[in-house]
Amino acid sequence: MSIVNEFKAFAVKGNVVDMAVGIIIGAAFGKIVSSFVGDVIMPPLGLLIGGVDFSDLGVTLRAAQGDAPAVVLAYGKFIQTVIDFLIVAFAIFMGVKAINRLKREEAKAPTVNKQEVLLSEIRDLLKEQNKPAAPVNVDPNKPF
Template sequence: MGFIQEFKDFAMRGNVVDLAVGIIIGGAFGKVVTALVDGVLMPPIGLLIGGVNFDQLAFELRAATAESAAVSLNYGAFLQTIVDFVIIAFSIFVVIKALNSLKRKSEEAPKAPPVPSKEEVLLGEIRDLLKERG
């Protein structure tokens, strides 16, 4: 088997394709959550705590001089990233919890008792006849 054919077989295997789709959807979902946090959630929170724009929250370690730029710890962007992470993690938790719940329901479904084989039926009849004879 040639190298290219082996690569095609590998790339078209179900797990690889599923993983690629999951990564693409995850990236898109991350962008949606970031837009939600940046544009919808953080502005009202900033307004509630005094009109603060979280992107601009920073501790200035050294002021800018003519020779060098300011040095600061930009913790506002970090806070927004933490909120993004919490929302994404919670969303994934809810989806996995729902999938596990569906999986458990299908596993808990009562199974029909196995149909006895011909030998088992015959042995049962012999047992019953022997009981009757006493």
């Protein structure tokens, strides 16, 4: 098999396509979470701790000299990235938890096999046929 055919077979497999869709949706979800953290969560949090904007937090290790930019340890951006991660991880956890709950409920539901139902019906019919006949009470004084 040539490399082109082998790559084509690999690229169109369902798992690869599903993975690509997941990555694209994940990237879009990451942007939404970053916006949520940066625009919704961080401003009130910064206000609570005295008007601090986390993205501006940092320590200047060396001031800018001429054309060389300043060397800054930007721990505020790191804090924001950690909060982004925690929100994404929590959202994924809740999604996986919901999927697991659905799988457990699906596993609890008894599966009825058509063959088992048919065999049960045959068994019941055989039991009916093998029952002893009810004794016939004949009254010798009554004519037929």
